[in-house]
Amino acid sequence: MTAPLIETIDIGKSYGGVVALRDVSTVVRAGEVTCVLGDNGAGKSTLIKILAGVHRHDRGDLRVEGERVRFDSPRAALDRGIATVYQDLAVVPLMSVWRNFVLGFEPTTGPFRLLDRKAGREIARKALTDMGIEIEDMEQPVGTLSGGQRQCVAIARAVHRGAKVLILDEPTAALGVKQAGVVLKYVVQARERGLGVVLITHNPHHAYPVGDRFLLLERGAVLGAYEKSEIDLSELTRQMAGGAELDALRHELARVIGS
Numbered sequence: 001m002t003a004p005l006i007e008t009i010d011i012g013k014s015y016g017g018v019v020a021l022r023d024v025s026t027v028v029r030a031g032e033v034t035c036v037l038g039d040n041g042a043g044k045s046t047l048i049k050i051l052a053g054v055h056r057h058d059r060g061d062l063r064v065e066g067e068r069v070r071f072d073s074p075r076a077a078l079d080r081g082i083a084t085v086y087q088d089l090a091v092v093p094l095m096s097v098w099r100n101f102v103l104g105f106e107p108t109t110g111p112f113r114l115l116d117r118k119a120g121r122e123i124a125r126k127a128l129t130d131m132g133i134e135i136e137d138m139e140q141p142v143g144t145l146s147g148g149q150r151q152c153v154a155i156a157r158a159v160h161r162g163a164k165v166l167i168l169d170e171p172t173a174a175l176g177v178k179q180a181g182v183v184l185k186y187v188v189q190a191r192e193r194g195l196g197v198v199l200i201t202h203n204p205h206h207a208y209p210v211g212d213r214f215l216l217l218e219r220g221a222v223l224g225a226y227e228k229s230e231i232d233l234s235e236l237t238r239q240m241a242g243g244a245e246l247d248a249l250r251h252e253l254a255r256v257i258g259s
């Protein structure tokens with residue numbers, strides 16, 4: 001079997017004295033979706049920031065295609081084909097859909113390498129159409145798209161740029177049921193194109209239908225790690241709820257006992 005796109009082995013990270021992540025081991029394989037689940041403060045964002053080169057781990061190993069790495073910048077992760085779509089997308093709201101799509105990779109024309117608007121529009125239109133994303137007006141500002149559409153454009157852009165790994169931080173959190181469904185459809189498309197996807201969510205109903213493995217985090221530690229064949233939706237939901245209930249219990253005990 002070929003090496004996974006990404007493997008973390010007992011990875012850990014502290015911020016000052018606060019342990020945000022401890023002993024987290026998981027894999028991301030081509031053509032599969034690894035879901036990372038957990039409540040607020042579980043360590044989900046810390047984990048993906050390590051994968052994305054935003055933060056450095058201080059314990060354990062990070063391997064990319066079998067090679068031990070320590071990214072010193074988001075650029076270094078991107079160069080290894082790891083693309084991240086953050087919840088509050090780094091888009092320029094007044095910029096047109098196509099300009100945003102080709103941002104940083106603008107096609108140019110002529111001896112002065114001027115922006116080739118026609119080619120840029122065409123690249124964006126074709127890439128979006130290829131993934132079945134319909135946006136009538138390529139000149140419309142990105143800010144006028146719905147949250148779901150923006151996520152879809154960002155996913156298509158990563159796929160178009162040849163990402164091997166696509167990391168999505170709570171892409172469905174702010175969306176209604178219908179829009180969440182559309183975004184999840186493109187998660188499946190990215191997977192079918194052979195990307196390895198890391199999907200962060202706290203909703204097991206969003207994770208289960210598209211996920212191949214599930215990593216449950218709680219307070220920075222692994223609460224459970226399952227391949228899809230090892231767990232069903234109701235058990236996954238129960239485990240998530242169990243974490244929240246235990247939190248409430250701890251909180252209540254602390255209040256009553258006053259510790």
Ligand SMILES: Nc1ncnc2c1ncn2[C@@H]1O[C@H](COP(=O)(O)OP(=O)(O)O)[C@@H](O)[C@H]1O
Binds near residue numbers: 020220
């Ligand atoms: N930049 C930071 N500085 C200090 N503490 C942080 C920082 N980022 C996260 N933390 C802490 O690390 C823990 C995990 O946070 P985070 O990874 O954001 O969790 P999640 O994304 O699951 O909500 C929390 O206790 C949080 O307060």
Ligand SMILES: [Mg+2]
Binds near residue numbers: 044045046
């Ligand atoms: Mg987070």
